[in-house]
Amino acid sequence: xxxxxxxxxxxxRKLIASVQDLVQDGNFMCxxxxxxxxxxxxxxVALVALALKKEGFVExxxxxxxxxxxxxxxxxKMLKCMGAKDRLSIRAQDEGDSASFVFESEDSSRVSNFExxxxxxxxxxxGVPETQYKAVIRMxxxxxxxxxxxLSAIGDTVSISVTKxxxxxxxxxxxxxxxxxxxxxxxxxVDGDDSEKVMIELEEPVQQNFALRYLNNFTKAxxxxxxxxxxxxxxxxxxxxxxxxxxxxxxYYLAPKIDEx
Amino acid sequence: xxxxxxxxxxxxRKLIASVQDLVQDGNFMCxxxxxxxxxxxxxxVALVALALKKEGFVExxxxxxxxxxxxxxxxxKMLKCMGAKDRLSIRAQDEGDSASFVFESEDSSRVSNFExxxxxxxxxxxGVPETQYKAVIRMxxxxxxxxxxxLSAIGDTVSISVTKxxxxxxxxxxxxxxxxxxxxxxxxxVDGDDSEKVMIELEEPVQQNFALRYLNNFTKAxxxxxxxxxxxxxxxxxxxxxxxxxxxxxxYYLAPKIDEx
DNA sequence: GGAGCAGTAG
DNA sequence: CTACTGCTCC
Numbered sequence: 001x002x003x004x005x006x007x008x009x010x011x012x013r014k015l016i017a018s019v020q021d022l023v024q025d026g027n028f029m030c031x032x033x034x035x036x037x038x039x040x041x042x043x044x045v046a047l048v049a050l051a052l053k054k055e056g057f058v059e060x061x062x063x064x065x066x067x068x069x070x071x072x073x074x075x076x077k078m079l080k081c082m083g084a085k086d087r088l089s090i091r092a093q094d095e096g097d098s099a100s101f102v103f104e105s106e107d108s109s110r111v112s113n114f115e116x117x118x119x120x121x122x123x124x125x126x127g128v129p130e131t132q133y134k135a136v137i138r139m140x141x142x143x144x145x146x147x148x149x150x151l152s153a154i155g156d157t158v159s160i161s162v163t164k165x166x167x168x169x170x171x172x173x174x175x176x177x178x179x180x181x182x183x184x185x186x187x188x189x190v191d192g193d194d195s196e197k198v199m200i201e202l203e204e205p206v207q208q209n210f211a212l213r214y215l216n217n218f219t220k221a222x223x224x225x226x227x228x229x230x231x232x233x234x235x236x237x238x239x240x241x242x243x244x245x246x247x248x249x250x251x252y253y254l255a256p257k258i259d260e261x
Numbered sequence: 262x263x264x265x266x267x268x269x270x271x272x273x274r275k276l277i278a279s280v281q282d283l284v285q286d287g288n289f290m291c292x293x294x295x296x297x298x299x300x301x302x303x304x305x306v307a308l309v310a311l312a313l314k315k316e317g318f319v320e321x322x323x324x325x326x327x328x329x330x331x332x333x334x335x336x337x338k339m340l341k342c343m344g345a346k347d348r349l350s351i352r353a354q355d356e357g358d359s360a361s362f363v364f365e366s367e368d369s370s371r372v373s374n375f376e377x378x379x380x381x382x383x384x385x386x387x388g389v390p391e392t393q394y395k396a397v398i399r400m401x402x403x404x405x406x407x408x409x410x411x412l413s414a415i416g417d418t419v420s421i422s423v424t425k426x427x428x429x430x431x432x433x434x435x436x437x438x439x440x441x442x443x444x445x446x447x448x449x450x451v452d453g454d455d456s457e458k459v460m461i462e463l464e465e466p467v468q469q470n471f472a473l474r475y476l477n478n479f480t481k482a483x484x485x486x487x488x489x490x491x492x493x494x495x496x497x498x499x500x501x502x503x504x505x506x507x508x509x510x511x512x513y514y515l516a517p518k519i520d521e522x
Numbered sequence: 523g524g525a526g527c528a529g530t531a532g
Numbered sequence: 533c534t535a536c537t538g539c540t541c542c
Binding site: 022097147150151153154174175177178179180182183185198 | 338339375377441
């Protein structure tokens with residue numbers, strides 16, 4: 001028997017929405033420590049990895065590891081039936097072929113129960129090595145979203161280049177070209193929220209190209225966290241991470257476009 | 262070399278947005294006094310004329326007259342990348358085939374540079390004669406916007422008739438008809454902003470019909486000025502003018518619909 | 523001015 | 533069936 005509950009069911013809905021555009025279905029791997037999920041997009045260029053820690057749940061019980069094969073579009077349909085302030089409980093029998101999603105309004109005056117049929121999904125769990133990245137940038141997630149969205153009006157590939165002082169997003173296309181540079185925030189900045197800052201940790205300057213189309217997919221997760229962390233290396237995937245207080249994180253990996261000139 | 266800078270880049274973005282719906286591309290004529298632009302809509306019914314005085318810029322330098330052929334949709338894409346509070350600089354080499362648009366956030370922590378490819382646009386500059394209009398109405402621009410929008414739900418042609426006392430906007434359609442009359446504000450009105458007033462200067466009563474579809478296009482400029490001035494004559498174009506403090510104005514000309522009954 | 527929805531296009 | 537864009541409501 002697996003059972004967990006979240007005070008903010010809405011959070012879970014946003015998580016599923018953030019995964020859905022990239023992968024059709026995937027296995028929720030539930031164990032004593034929490035829930036994880038991994039999936040690649042259909043073209044095998046991007047990977048999304050979700051890790052939810054049991055500490056983020058108001059209730060968590062996992063007698064025995066279970067794998068829940070989920071079609072995200074179908075789950076999303078059910079989650080649309082959840083109220084904005086609803087508490088969410090997820091339950092699954094050890095040998096069942098469905099999972100139950102219960103939505104409860106704050107005063108429990110409305111209780112909804114949905115049963116989602118599970119799927120059998122063959123999918124190797126990819127080990128993502130904990131690598132040392134050459135550059136790690138933390139910035140407001142909304143700013144990253146805006147940059148990706150705006151630049152995709154100009155072209156479809158962004159070049160991200162990082163120096164100690166700044167991170168530069170450049171794009172080129174038929175109508176012209178453009179770049180946006182974000183300077184590392186002054187460490188002495190006392191005023192303003194810390195989440196508004198741009199922080200750069202650099203071991204070595206990097207420059208890599210990425211398909212904006214995927215980055216724009218990633219920014220579906222903007223609602224989940226005020227900040228986003230971009231980790232870059234040379235000829236290795238970009239990692240875009242959104243950390244949720246307590247609950248864990250959602251990470252997106254995107255292979256760089258290797259210059260074809 | 263042409264170079265100018267605006268403290269409120271946002272203003273320029275709104276200007277381009279106000280032009281864009283009507284004309285696809287046009288020539289920015291830059292000379293020692295400022296920038297002007299003219300263009301007709303594709304059906305040659307409406308004309309937009311922009312005039313920006315150099316006094317409105319925080320920096321202005323024009324060694325030699327230049328013509329910048331701009332595709333407004335493409336420029337708008339780049340201007341979307343500008344922050345709300347950004348300062349805007351525009352630069353063009355005398356013989357270049359592109360113009361550069363630089364956006365700088367207030368604290369300069371974000372600097373963006375976009376290069377827009379210029380076009381070769383053949384277009385005669387139309388001389389718009391300074392005519393004496395029979396009626397000139399000044400009213401809050403938001404009110405004019407609301408009237409045009411609301412009336413277009415009833416029909417597609419508005420009749421504007423002006424007397425000394427009031428201006429009347431009438432519309433008719435399948436579902437019925439309606440009209441909205443605005444009385445000239447009392448000159449003795451001490452309370453309230455002057456921009457809230459309706460002022461009518463009349464030489465002779467006028468009545469003309471106009472296509473609401475264009476008027477609704479014109480009201481994209483509402484954000485640029487608190488007031489709008491409508492100038493009418495008989496069988497001559499309506500002029501809809503939005504004046505910006507210091508910077509100049511945007512004017513729209515619309516030929517009347519001649520009754521075909 | 524932004525977000526959500528619906529309608530369209532791929 | 534899904535993803536984007538335009539529109540309308542907030």
